[in-house]
Amino acid sequence: MFILIEMKMKKRIIITLVFLIGTGALLYGFLYKEARDVSNEASAFTVTAKKLSDEYLANTVHADAKYLNKTIDLNGVVTDVKDSLVIINHKVVCGFDTAIGNPGINKNITIKGRCIGFDELFGEVKLDQCTIK
Amino acid sequence: MKTRFLEFILCMVFILVSACFYGQKYSTRTGNLKFEASMSSFEEVAAENKTASAVLESSKGDLAVLALMKGFRFKVALMEEHFNENYVESDKYPKASFKGKIEGFDASKLSTDAKSFTVTGELTLHGKTKKVTDVAKISKAGDTITIIGGFDVKPGDFDIEIPKLVSKKVSEKIAVTYNLILSK
Structure with missing residues:
Protein backbone atom coordinates (compact mmCIF):
# COMPACT_ATOMS: atom_id res chain seq x y z
CA MET A 1 0.00 0.00 0.00
CA GLU A 34 20.03 32.32 -32.10
CA ALA A 35 21.06 35.53 -33.76
CA ARG A 36 20.36 35.83 -37.44
CA ASP A 37 23.06 34.33 -39.63
CA VAL A 38 22.99 36.46 -42.76
CA SER A 39 25.78 34.50 -44.48
CA ASN A 40 23.70 31.31 -44.45
CA GLU A 41 20.40 32.89 -45.39
CA ALA A 42 18.91 32.66 -48.84
CA SER A 43 19.14 36.14 -50.31
CA ALA A 44 15.91 37.96 -51.07
CA PHE A 45 17.39 40.02 -53.91
CA THR A 46 20.29 39.85 -56.31
CA VAL A 47 21.13 43.35 -57.55
CA THR A 48 23.99 45.36 -58.97
CA ALA A 49 25.43 48.10 -56.76
CA LYS A 50 24.37 50.66 -59.34
CA LYS A 51 20.75 49.53 -59.35
CA LEU A 52 20.53 49.45 -55.56
CA SER A 53 22.07 52.90 -55.31
CA ASP A 54 19.86 54.32 -58.09
CA GLU A 55 16.74 53.03 -56.37
CA TYR A 56 17.79 54.62 -53.09
CA LEU A 57 18.63 57.93 -54.75
CA ALA A 58 15.31 57.97 -56.60
CA ASN A 59 13.18 57.28 -53.52
CA THR A 60 14.66 56.36 -50.15
CA VAL A 61 11.32 55.47 -48.57
CA HIS A 62 10.38 53.06 -51.38
CA ALA A 63 13.83 51.51 -51.44
CA ASP A 64 13.79 51.09 -47.65
CA ALA A 65 10.41 49.34 -47.86
CA LYS A 66 11.87 46.99 -50.45
CA TYR A 67 15.38 46.31 -49.18
CA LEU A 68 15.71 47.29 -45.50
CA ASN A 69 16.76 44.39 -43.26
CA LYS A 70 16.77 42.01 -46.26
CA THR A 71 19.64 39.78 -47.24
CA ILE A 72 21.03 40.88 -50.59
CA ASP A 73 23.50 39.50 -53.11
CA LEU A 74 25.29 42.54 -54.45
CA ASN A 75 27.35 42.64 -57.65
CA GLY A 76 29.81 45.36 -58.48
CA VAL A 77 33.35 46.59 -58.70
CA VAL A 78 35.47 47.19 -55.60
CA THR A 79 36.40 50.87 -55.55
CA ASP A 80 37.87 51.18 -52.06
CA VAL A 81 38.77 49.12 -49.01
CA LYS A 82 38.88 50.82 -45.60
CA ASP A 83 39.26 49.05 -42.26
CA SER A 84 36.39 46.56 -42.24
CA LEU A 85 34.54 48.26 -45.09
CA VAL A 86 34.51 47.42 -48.77
CA ILE A 87 33.08 50.10 -51.04
CA ILE A 88 31.41 48.99 -54.25
CA ASN A 89 31.08 51.31 -57.28
CA HIS A 90 31.61 54.34 -54.93
CA LYS A 91 27.98 53.89 -53.94
CA VAL A 92 27.48 50.92 -51.63
CA VAL A 93 29.38 50.40 -48.38
CA CYS A 94 29.66 46.85 -47.14
CA GLY A 95 30.56 46.27 -43.49
CA PHE A 96 32.18 43.02 -42.40
CA ASP A 97 32.03 41.59 -38.87
CA THR A 98 35.38 39.90 -39.20
CA ALA A 99 38.60 41.25 -40.62
CA ILE A 100 38.85 41.03 -44.38
CA GLY A 101 41.85 40.49 -46.52
CA ASN A 102 42.27 42.76 -49.50
CA PRO A 103 39.71 41.64 -52.08
CA GLY A 104 41.50 43.77 -54.70
CA ILE A 105 40.57 47.19 -56.03
CA ASN A 106 38.77 47.24 -59.42
CA LYS A 107 37.86 43.62 -59.06
CA ASN A 108 34.38 42.39 -59.87
CA ILE A 109 32.83 40.94 -56.77
CA THR A 110 29.64 39.49 -55.29
CA ILE A 111 28.95 40.29 -51.66
CA LYS A 112 26.17 38.95 -49.50
CA GLY A 113 24.95 41.21 -46.72
CA ARG A 114 22.01 42.80 -44.94
CA CYS A 115 20.77 46.17 -46.14
CA ILE A 116 20.61 48.62 -43.22
CA GLY A 117 19.67 51.77 -45.12
CA PHE A 118 20.87 54.91 -46.82
CA ASP A 119 23.59 57.17 -45.45
CA GLU A 120 22.75 60.73 -46.53
CA LEU A 121 26.04 62.19 -45.33
CA PHE A 122 28.01 60.15 -47.83
CA GLY A 123 25.19 59.40 -50.27
CA GLU A 124 25.78 55.67 -49.92
CA VAL A 125 23.73 52.56 -49.25
CA LYS A 126 24.99 50.49 -46.33
CA LEU A 127 25.09 46.73 -45.85
CA ASP A 128 26.33 44.95 -42.75
CA GLN A 129 27.22 41.38 -41.72
CA CYS A 130 28.74 40.94 -45.18
CA THR A 131 30.54 37.96 -46.61
CA ILE A 132 32.30 37.63 -49.95
CA LYS A 133 30.74 34.98 -52.15
CA MET B 1 20.19 92.89 -66.71
CA LYS B 2 23.17 91.16 -68.25
CA THR B 3 25.56 92.61 -65.68
CA ARG B 4 23.27 91.40 -62.92
CA PHE B 5 23.47 87.91 -64.29
CA LEU B 6 27.23 88.11 -64.59
CA GLU B 7 27.48 89.42 -61.06
CA PHE B 8 25.39 86.51 -59.88
CA ILE B 9 27.61 83.99 -61.69
CA LEU B 10 30.76 85.63 -60.32
CA CYS B 11 29.29 85.53 -56.84
CA MET B 12 28.47 81.81 -57.17
CA VAL B 13 31.98 81.05 -58.48
CA PHE B 14 33.50 82.98 -55.60
CA ILE B 15 31.40 81.09 -53.04
CA LEU B 16 32.28 77.75 -54.61
CA VAL B 17 35.98 78.55 -54.76
CA SER B 18 36.06 79.76 -51.19
CA ALA B 19 34.14 76.66 -50.10
CA CYS B 20 36.80 74.54 -51.79
CA PHE B 21 39.64 76.35 -50.06
CA TYR B 22 38.24 76.88 -46.61
CA GLY B 23 35.85 73.98 -46.24
CA GLN B 24 38.22 71.46 -44.76
CA LYS B 25 36.23 68.32 -44.20
CA TYR B 26 37.15 65.51 -41.89
CA SER B 27 34.98 62.43 -42.05
CA THR B 28 34.53 58.80 -41.07
CA ARG B 29 32.23 55.96 -41.99
CA THR B 30 33.25 53.83 -39.05
CA GLY B 31 32.28 56.02 -36.12
CA ASN B 32 31.56 54.14 -32.93
CA LEU B 33 28.32 54.76 -31.02
CA LYS B 34 27.25 52.91 -27.92
CA PHE B 35 24.31 53.18 -25.64
CA GLU B 36 23.52 51.53 -22.37
CA ALA B 37 20.23 51.40 -20.47
CA SER B 38 21.09 48.69 -17.97
CA MET B 39 19.68 48.52 -14.47
CA SER B 40 21.79 47.03 -11.74
CA SER B 41 21.07 43.35 -11.01
CA PHE B 42 19.29 42.94 -14.34
CA GLU B 43 20.55 41.81 -17.70
CA GLU B 44 22.76 44.23 -19.63
CA VAL B 45 20.78 46.40 -22.06
CA ALA B 46 23.40 47.78 -24.40
CA ALA B 47 24.17 48.08 -28.07
CA GLU B 48 26.95 49.24 -30.33
CA ASN B 49 27.03 50.72 -33.81
CA LYS B 50 30.43 50.55 -35.45
CA THR B 51 29.45 52.08 -38.77
CA ALA B 52 28.17 55.53 -37.89
CA SER B 53 29.05 58.26 -40.38
CA ALA B 54 30.32 61.64 -39.30
CA VAL B 55 31.46 64.78 -41.11
CA LEU B 56 33.26 67.67 -39.45
CA GLU B 57 33.54 71.00 -41.20
CA SER B 58 36.73 72.10 -39.47
CA SER B 59 36.60 75.75 -40.50
CA LYS B 60 33.30 76.31 -38.70
CA GLY B 61 33.19 73.43 -36.26
CA ASP B 62 30.01 72.03 -37.75
CA LEU B 63 29.52 68.38 -36.90
CA ALA B 64 27.04 65.99 -38.51
CA VAL B 65 26.63 62.38 -37.40
CA LEU B 66 24.36 59.75 -38.89
CA ALA B 67 23.67 56.27 -37.55
CA LEU B 68 21.49 53.68 -39.19
CA MET B 69 19.31 52.14 -36.48
CA LYS B 70 19.64 48.62 -37.90
CA GLY B 71 23.37 48.99 -37.42
CA PHE B 72 22.99 48.85 -33.62
CA ARG B 73 23.94 45.37 -32.52
CA PHE B 74 23.01 43.75 -29.21
CA LYS B 75 24.48 40.68 -27.59
CA VAL B 76 21.00 39.17 -27.22
CA ALA B 77 19.15 38.65 -30.51
CA LEU B 78 15.70 39.04 -28.98
CA MET B 79 16.71 42.36 -27.43
CA GLU B 80 17.84 43.58 -30.85
CA GLU B 81 14.51 42.49 -32.31
CA HIS B 82 12.52 44.33 -29.64
CA PHE B 83 14.70 47.41 -30.03
CA ASN B 84 14.04 47.52 -33.78
CA GLU B 85 10.41 46.49 -33.81
CA ASN B 86 8.91 47.90 -30.62
CA TYR B 87 11.07 50.76 -29.45
CA VAL B 88 12.77 52.68 -32.26
CA GLU B 89 10.62 51.22 -35.07
CA SER B 90 13.57 51.11 -37.40
CA ASP B 91 11.49 50.13 -40.42
CA LYS B 92 9.66 53.43 -40.13
CA TYR B 93 12.56 55.51 -38.83
CA PRO B 94 15.72 53.90 -40.22
CA LYS B 95 18.21 56.49 -38.97
CA ALA B 96 19.28 58.69 -36.12
CA SER B 97 21.09 61.91 -36.86
CA PHE B 98 22.89 64.66 -35.03
CA LYS B 99 23.58 68.10 -36.44
CA GLY B 100 25.46 70.54 -34.29
CA LYS B 101 28.37 72.78 -33.61
CA ILE B 102 31.55 72.50 -31.61
CA GLU B 103 31.82 75.79 -29.76
CA GLY B 104 35.05 77.71 -30.19
CA PHE B 105 36.48 75.06 -32.46
CA ASP B 106 39.84 75.83 -34.03
CA ALA B 107 41.56 72.95 -35.79
CA SER B 108 44.92 74.71 -35.74
CA LYS B 109 44.97 74.75 -31.94
CA LEU B 110 44.33 71.05 -31.52
CA SER B 111 47.08 68.73 -30.40
CA THR B 112 47.55 65.12 -29.39
CA ASP B 113 46.52 66.11 -25.87
CA ALA B 114 42.74 66.03 -25.82
CA LYS B 115 41.01 69.32 -25.03
CA SER B 116 37.43 69.76 -23.87
CA PHE B 117 34.87 71.45 -26.11
CA THR B 118 31.16 72.01 -25.69
CA VAL B 119 29.10 70.42 -28.43
CA THR B 120 25.51 71.51 -28.90
CA GLY B 121 23.07 70.40 -31.50
CA GLU B 122 19.93 68.57 -32.39
CA LEU B 123 19.49 64.85 -32.12
CA THR B 124 16.79 63.31 -34.29
CA LEU B 125 15.56 59.77 -33.81
CA HIS B 126 12.24 57.97 -33.94
CA GLY B 127 10.93 61.00 -35.83
CA LYS B 128 11.52 63.36 -32.90
CA THR B 129 14.16 66.05 -32.49
CA LYS B 130 15.69 67.21 -29.25
CA LYS B 131 18.50 69.57 -28.33
CA VAL B 132 21.50 67.93 -26.70
CA THR B 133 24.60 69.45 -25.15
CA ASP B 134 27.70 67.71 -23.94
CA VAL B 135 31.41 68.11 -23.46
CA ALA B 136 33.62 66.29 -25.92
CA LYS B 137 37.33 65.56 -25.75
CA ILE B 138 38.97 66.44 -29.04
CA SER B 139 42.50 65.67 -30.13
CA LYS B 140 44.42 65.75 -33.37
CA ALA B 141 47.27 63.65 -34.65
CA GLY B 142 48.45 64.29 -38.19
CA ASP B 143 45.40 64.39 -40.43
CA THR B 144 43.19 62.63 -37.92
CA ILE B 145 40.82 64.34 -35.49
CA THR B 146 39.37 62.24 -32.68
CA ILE B 147 36.16 63.29 -30.92
CA ILE B 148 35.10 61.39 -27.82
CA GLY B 149 32.12 62.16 -25.61
CA GLY B 150 28.75 61.15 -24.32
CA PHE B 151 25.38 62.35 -23.12
CA ASP B 152 22.19 61.02 -21.56
CA VAL B 153 18.84 60.80 -23.27
CA LYS B 154 15.39 59.80 -22.06
CA PRO B 155 13.29 57.46 -24.20
CA GLY B 156 10.26 59.63 -23.45
CA ASP B 157 11.87 62.61 -25.15
CA PHE B 158 11.75 60.70 -28.41
CA ASP B 159 8.26 59.26 -27.94
CA ILE B 160 9.64 55.85 -27.12
CA GLU B 161 7.50 54.12 -24.56
CA ILE B 162 9.03 51.48 -22.30
CA PRO B 163 6.27 49.02 -21.35
CA LYS B 164 5.56 48.71 -17.61
CA LEU B 165 6.46 45.03 -17.71
CA VAL B 166 10.10 45.74 -18.53
CA SER B 167 10.40 49.22 -17.04
CA LYS B 168 12.41 47.81 -14.12
CA LYS B 169 14.95 46.31 -16.49
CA VAL B 170 15.43 49.31 -18.77
CA SER B 171 16.82 52.51 -17.35
CA GLU B 172 14.94 55.77 -17.79
CA LYS B 173 18.28 57.39 -18.49
CA ILE B 174 20.11 56.05 -21.48
CA ALA B 175 23.81 56.76 -21.63
CA VAL B 176 25.06 57.37 -25.16
CA THR B 177 28.80 57.47 -25.86
CA TYR B 178 30.59 58.20 -29.11
CA ASN B 179 34.07 57.81 -30.46
CA LEU B 180 34.67 59.39 -33.86
CA ILE B 181 38.02 59.10 -35.57
CA LEU B 182 37.79 61.49 -38.50
CA SER B 183 40.29 61.87 -41.29
CA LYS B 184 40.68 64.16 -44.28
Whole structure:
Protein backbone atom coordinates (compact mmCIF):
# COMPACT_ATOMS: atom_id res chain seq x y z
CA MET A 1 0.00 0.00 0.00
CA PHE A 2 2.71 2.38 1.06
CA ILE A 3 4.83 1.44 -1.95
CA LEU A 4 1.90 2.13 -4.29
CA ILE A 5 1.46 5.64 -2.92
CA GLU A 6 5.15 6.24 -3.22
CA MET A 7 5.08 5.11 -6.85
CA LYS A 8 2.23 7.50 -7.58
CA MET A 9 4.14 10.32 -5.94
CA LYS A 10 7.23 9.47 -7.92
CA LYS A 11 5.26 9.52 -11.14
CA ARG A 12 3.81 12.88 -10.27
CA ILE A 13 7.18 14.31 -9.39
CA ILE A 14 8.67 13.03 -12.64
CA ILE A 15 5.82 14.46 -14.70
CA THR A 16 6.11 17.82 -12.96
CA LEU A 17 9.87 17.83 -13.47
CA VAL A 18 9.59 16.97 -17.16
CA PHE A 19 6.97 19.67 -17.57
CA LEU A 20 9.08 22.27 -15.76
CA ILE A 21 12.26 21.42 -17.69
CA GLY A 22 10.28 21.46 -20.94
CA THR A 23 8.81 24.92 -20.38
CA GLY A 24 12.16 26.14 -19.08
CA ALA A 25 13.92 24.98 -22.23
CA LEU A 26 11.24 26.49 -24.45
CA LEU A 27 11.41 29.80 -22.64
CA TYR A 28 15.19 29.83 -22.77
CA GLY A 29 15.12 29.03 -26.46
CA PHE A 30 12.73 31.92 -26.97
CA LEU A 31 14.63 34.43 -24.87
CA TYR A 32 18.04 33.48 -26.16
CA LYS A 33 17.19 32.50 -29.66
CA GLU A 34 20.03 32.32 -32.10
CA ALA A 35 21.06 35.53 -33.76
CA ARG A 36 20.36 35.83 -37.44
CA ASP A 37 23.06 34.33 -39.63
CA VAL A 38 22.99 36.46 -42.76
CA SER A 39 25.78 34.50 -44.48
CA ASN A 40 23.70 31.31 -44.45
CA GLU A 41 20.40 32.89 -45.39
CA ALA A 42 18.91 32.66 -48.84
CA SER A 43 19.14 36.14 -50.31
CA ALA A 44 15.91 37.96 -51.07
CA PHE A 45 17.39 40.02 -53.91
CA THR A 46 20.29 39.85 -56.31
CA VAL A 47 21.13 43.35 -57.55
CA THR A 48 23.99 45.36 -58.97
CA ALA A 49 25.43 48.10 -56.76
CA LYS A 50 24.37 50.66 -59.34
CA LYS A 51 20.75 49.53 -59.35
CA LEU A 52 20.53 49.45 -55.56
CA SER A 53 22.07 52.90 -55.31
CA ASP A 54 19.86 54.32 -58.09
CA GLU A 55 16.74 53.03 -56.37
CA TYR A 56 17.79 54.62 -53.09
CA LEU A 57 18.63 57.93 -54.75
CA ALA A 58 15.31 57.97 -56.60
CA ASN A 59 13.18 57.28 -53.52
CA THR A 60 14.66 56.36 -50.15
CA VAL A 61 11.32 55.47 -48.57
CA HIS A 62 10.38 53.06 -51.38
CA ALA A 63 13.83 51.51 -51.44
CA ASP A 64 13.79 51.09 -47.65
CA ALA A 65 10.41 49.34 -47.86
CA LYS A 66 11.87 46.99 -50.45
CA TYR A 67 15.38 46.31 -49.18
CA LEU A 68 15.71 47.29 -45.50
CA ASN A 69 16.76 44.39 -43.26
CA LYS A 70 16.77 42.01 -46.26
CA THR A 71 19.64 39.78 -47.24
CA ILE A 72 21.03 40.88 -50.59
CA ASP A 73 23.50 39.50 -53.11
CA LEU A 74 25.29 42.54 -54.45
CA ASN A 75 27.35 42.64 -57.65
CA GLY A 76 29.81 45.36 -58.48
CA VAL A 77 33.35 46.59 -58.70
CA VAL A 78 35.47 47.19 -55.60
CA THR A 79 36.40 50.87 -55.55
CA ASP A 80 37.87 51.18 -52.06
CA VAL A 81 38.77 49.12 -49.01
CA LYS A 82 38.88 50.82 -45.60
CA ASP A 83 39.26 49.05 -42.26
CA SER A 84 36.39 46.56 -42.24
CA LEU A 85 34.54 48.26 -45.09
CA VAL A 86 34.51 47.42 -48.77
CA ILE A 87 33.08 50.10 -51.04
CA ILE A 88 31.41 48.99 -54.25
CA ASN A 89 31.08 51.31 -57.28
CA HIS A 90 31.61 54.34 -54.93
CA LYS A 91 27.98 53.89 -53.94
CA VAL A 92 27.48 50.92 -51.63
CA VAL A 93 29.38 50.40 -48.38
CA CYS A 94 29.66 46.85 -47.14
CA GLY A 95 30.56 46.27 -43.49
CA PHE A 96 32.18 43.02 -42.40
CA ASP A 97 32.03 41.59 -38.87
CA THR A 98 35.38 39.90 -39.20
CA ALA A 99 38.60 41.25 -40.62
CA ILE A 100 38.85 41.03 -44.38
CA GLY A 101 41.85 40.49 -46.52
CA ASN A 102 42.27 42.76 -49.50
CA PRO A 103 39.71 41.64 -52.08
CA GLY A 104 41.50 43.77 -54.70
CA ILE A 105 40.57 47.19 -56.03
CA ASN A 106 38.77 47.24 -59.42
CA LYS A 107 37.86 43.62 -59.06
CA ASN A 108 34.38 42.39 -59.87
CA ILE A 109 32.83 40.94 -56.77
CA THR A 110 29.64 39.49 -55.29
CA ILE A 111 28.95 40.29 -51.66
CA LYS A 112 26.17 38.95 -49.50
CA GLY A 113 24.95 41.21 -46.72
CA ARG A 114 22.01 42.80 -44.94
CA CYS A 115 20.77 46.17 -46.14
CA ILE A 116 20.61 48.62 -43.22
CA GLY A 117 19.67 51.77 -45.12
CA PHE A 118 20.87 54.91 -46.82
CA ASP A 119 23.59 57.17 -45.45
CA GLU A 120 22.75 60.73 -46.53
CA LEU A 121 26.04 62.19 -45.33
CA PHE A 122 28.01 60.15 -47.83
CA GLY A 123 25.19 59.40 -50.27
CA GLU A 124 25.78 55.67 -49.92
CA VAL A 125 23.73 52.56 -49.25
CA LYS A 126 24.99 50.49 -46.33
CA LEU A 127 25.09 46.73 -45.85
CA ASP A 128 26.33 44.95 -42.75
CA GLN A 129 27.22 41.38 -41.72
CA CYS A 130 28.74 40.94 -45.18
CA THR A 131 30.54 37.96 -46.61
CA ILE A 132 32.30 37.63 -49.95
CA LYS A 133 30.74 34.98 -52.15
CA MET B 1 20.19 92.89 -66.71
CA LYS B 2 23.17 91.16 -68.25
CA THR B 3 25.56 92.61 -65.68
CA ARG B 4 23.27 91.40 -62.92
CA PHE B 5 23.47 87.91 -64.29
CA LEU B 6 27.23 88.11 -64.59
CA GLU B 7 27.48 89.42 -61.06
CA PHE B 8 25.39 86.51 -59.88
CA ILE B 9 27.61 83.99 -61.69
CA LEU B 10 30.76 85.63 -60.32
CA CYS B 11 29.29 85.53 -56.84
CA MET B 12 28.47 81.81 -57.17
CA VAL B 13 31.98 81.05 -58.48
CA PHE B 14 33.50 82.98 -55.60
CA ILE B 15 31.40 81.09 -53.04
CA LEU B 16 32.28 77.75 -54.61
CA VAL B 17 35.98 78.55 -54.76
CA SER B 18 36.06 79.76 -51.19
CA ALA B 19 34.14 76.66 -50.10
CA CYS B 20 36.80 74.54 -51.79
CA PHE B 21 39.64 76.35 -50.06
CA TYR B 22 38.24 76.88 -46.61
CA GLY B 23 35.85 73.98 -46.24
CA GLN B 24 38.22 71.46 -44.76
CA LYS B 25 36.23 68.32 -44.20
CA TYR B 26 37.15 65.51 -41.89
CA SER B 27 34.98 62.43 -42.05
CA THR B 28 34.53 58.80 -41.07
CA ARG B 29 32.23 55.96 -41.99
CA THR B 30 33.25 53.83 -39.05
CA GLY B 31 32.28 56.02 -36.12
CA ASN B 32 31.56 54.14 -32.93
CA LEU B 33 28.32 54.76 -31.02
CA LYS B 34 27.25 52.91 -27.92
CA PHE B 35 24.31 53.18 -25.64
CA GLU B 36 23.52 51.53 -22.37
CA ALA B 37 20.23 51.40 -20.47
CA SER B 38 21.09 48.69 -17.97
CA MET B 39 19.68 48.52 -14.47
CA SER B 40 21.79 47.03 -11.74
CA SER B 41 21.07 43.35 -11.01
CA PHE B 42 19.29 42.94 -14.34
CA GLU B 43 20.55 41.81 -17.70
CA GLU B 44 22.76 44.23 -19.63
CA VAL B 45 20.78 46.40 -22.06
CA ALA B 46 23.40 47.78 -24.40
CA ALA B 47 24.17 48.08 -28.07
CA GLU B 48 26.95 49.24 -30.33
CA ASN B 49 27.03 50.72 -33.81
CA LYS B 50 30.43 50.55 -35.45
CA THR B 51 29.45 52.08 -38.77
CA ALA B 52 28.17 55.53 -37.89
CA SER B 53 29.05 58.26 -40.38
CA ALA B 54 30.32 61.64 -39.30
CA VAL B 55 31.46 64.78 -41.11
CA LEU B 56 33.26 67.67 -39.45
CA GLU B 57 33.54 71.00 -41.20
CA SER B 58 36.73 72.10 -39.47
CA SER B 59 36.60 75.75 -40.50
CA LYS B 60 33.30 76.31 -38.70
CA GLY B 61 33.19 73.43 -36.26
CA ASP B 62 30.01 72.03 -37.75
CA LEU B 63 29.52 68.38 -36.90
CA ALA B 64 27.04 65.99 -38.51
CA VAL B 65 26.63 62.38 -37.40
CA LEU B 66 24.36 59.75 -38.89
CA ALA B 67 23.67 56.27 -37.55
CA LEU B 68 21.49 53.68 -39.19
CA MET B 69 19.31 52.14 -36.48
CA LYS B 70 19.64 48.62 -37.90
CA GLY B 71 23.37 48.99 -37.42
CA PHE B 72 22.99 48.85 -33.62
CA ARG B 73 23.94 45.37 -32.52
CA PHE B 74 23.01 43.75 -29.21
CA LYS B 75 24.48 40.68 -27.59
CA VAL B 76 21.00 39.17 -27.22
CA ALA B 77 19.15 38.65 -30.51
CA LEU B 78 15.70 39.04 -28.98
CA MET B 79 16.71 42.36 -27.43
CA GLU B 80 17.84 43.58 -30.85
CA GLU B 81 14.51 42.49 -32.31
CA HIS B 82 12.52 44.33 -29.64
CA PHE B 83 14.70 47.41 -30.03
CA ASN B 84 14.04 47.52 -33.78
CA GLU B 85 10.41 46.49 -33.81
CA ASN B 86 8.91 47.90 -30.62
CA TYR B 87 11.07 50.76 -29.45
CA VAL B 88 12.77 52.68 -32.26
CA GLU B 89 10.62 51.22 -35.07
CA SER B 90 13.57 51.11 -37.40
CA ASP B 91 11.49 50.13 -40.42
CA LYS B 92 9.66 53.43 -40.13
CA TYR B 93 12.56 55.51 -38.83
CA PRO B 94 15.72 53.90 -40.22
CA LYS B 95 18.21 56.49 -38.97
CA ALA B 96 19.28 58.69 -36.12
CA SER B 97 21.09 61.91 -36.86
CA PHE B 98 22.89 64.66 -35.03
CA LYS B 99 23.58 68.10 -36.44
CA GLY B 100 25.46 70.54 -34.29
CA LYS B 101 28.37 72.78 -33.61
CA ILE B 102 31.55 72.50 -31.61
CA GLU B 103 31.82 75.79 -29.76
CA GLY B 104 35.05 77.71 -30.19
CA PHE B 105 36.48 75.06 -32.46
CA ASP B 106 39.84 75.83 -34.03
CA ALA B 107 41.56 72.95 -35.79
CA SER B 108 44.92 74.71 -35.74
CA LYS B 109 44.97 74.75 -31.94
CA LEU B 110 44.33 71.05 -31.52
CA SER B 111 47.08 68.73 -30.40
CA THR B 112 47.55 65.12 -29.39
CA ASP B 113 46.52 66.11 -25.87
CA ALA B 114 42.74 66.03 -25.82
CA LYS B 115 41.01 69.32 -25.03
CA SER B 116 37.43 69.76 -23.87
CA PHE B 117 34.87 71.45 -26.11
CA THR B 118 31.16 72.01 -25.69
CA VAL B 119 29.10 70.42 -28.43
CA THR B 120 25.51 71.51 -28.90
CA GLY B 121 23.07 70.40 -31.50
CA GLU B 122 19.93 68.57 -32.39
CA LEU B 123 19.49 64.85 -32.12
CA THR B 124 16.79 63.31 -34.29
CA LEU B 125 15.56 59.77 -33.81
CA HIS B 126 12.24 57.97 -33.94
CA GLY B 127 10.93 61.00 -35.83
CA LYS B 128 11.52 63.36 -32.90
CA THR B 129 14.16 66.05 -32.49
CA LYS B 130 15.69 67.21 -29.25
CA LYS B 131 18.50 69.57 -28.33
CA VAL B 132 21.50 67.93 -26.70
CA THR B 133 24.60 69.45 -25.15
CA ASP B 134 27.70 67.71 -23.94
CA VAL B 135 31.41 68.11 -23.46
CA ALA B 136 33.62 66.29 -25.92
CA LYS B 137 37.33 65.56 -25.75
CA ILE B 138 38.97 66.44 -29.04
CA SER B 139 42.50 65.67 -30.13
CA LYS B 140 44.42 65.75 -33.37
CA ALA B 141 47.27 63.65 -34.65
CA GLY B 142 48.45 64.29 -38.19
CA ASP B 143 45.40 64.39 -40.43
CA THR B 144 43.19 62.63 -37.92
CA ILE B 145 40.82 64.34 -35.49
CA THR B 146 39.37 62.24 -32.68
CA ILE B 147 36.16 63.29 -30.92
CA ILE B 148 35.10 61.39 -27.82
CA GLY B 149 32.12 62.16 -25.61
CA GLY B 150 28.75 61.15 -24.32
CA PHE B 151 25.38 62.35 -23.12
CA ASP B 152 22.19 61.02 -21.56
CA VAL B 153 18.84 60.80 -23.27
CA LYS B 154 15.39 59.80 -22.06
CA PRO B 155 13.29 57.46 -24.20
CA GLY B 156 10.26 59.63 -23.45
CA ASP B 157 11.87 62.61 -25.15
CA PHE B 158 11.75 60.70 -28.41
CA ASP B 159 8.26 59.26 -27.94
CA ILE B 160 9.64 55.85 -27.12
CA GLU B 161 7.50 54.12 -24.56
CA ILE B 162 9.03 51.48 -22.30
CA PRO B 163 6.27 49.02 -21.35
CA LYS B 164 5.56 48.71 -17.61
CA LEU B 165 6.46 45.03 -17.71
CA VAL B 166 10.10 45.74 -18.53
CA SER B 167 10.40 49.22 -17.04
CA LYS B 168 12.41 47.81 -14.12
CA LYS B 169 14.95 46.31 -16.49
CA VAL B 170 15.43 49.31 -18.77
CA SER B 171 16.82 52.51 -17.35
CA GLU B 172 14.94 55.77 -17.79
CA LYS B 173 18.28 57.39 -18.49
CA ILE B 174 20.11 56.05 -21.48
CA ALA B 175 23.81 56.76 -21.63
CA VAL B 176 25.06 57.37 -25.16
CA THR B 177 28.80 57.47 -25.86
CA TYR B 178 30.59 58.20 -29.11
CA ASN B 179 34.07 57.81 -30.46
CA LEU B 180 34.67 59.39 -33.86
CA ILE B 181 38.02 59.10 -35.57
CA LEU B 182 37.79 61.49 -38.50
CA SER B 183 40.29 61.87 -41.29
CA LYS B 184 40.68 64.16 -44.28
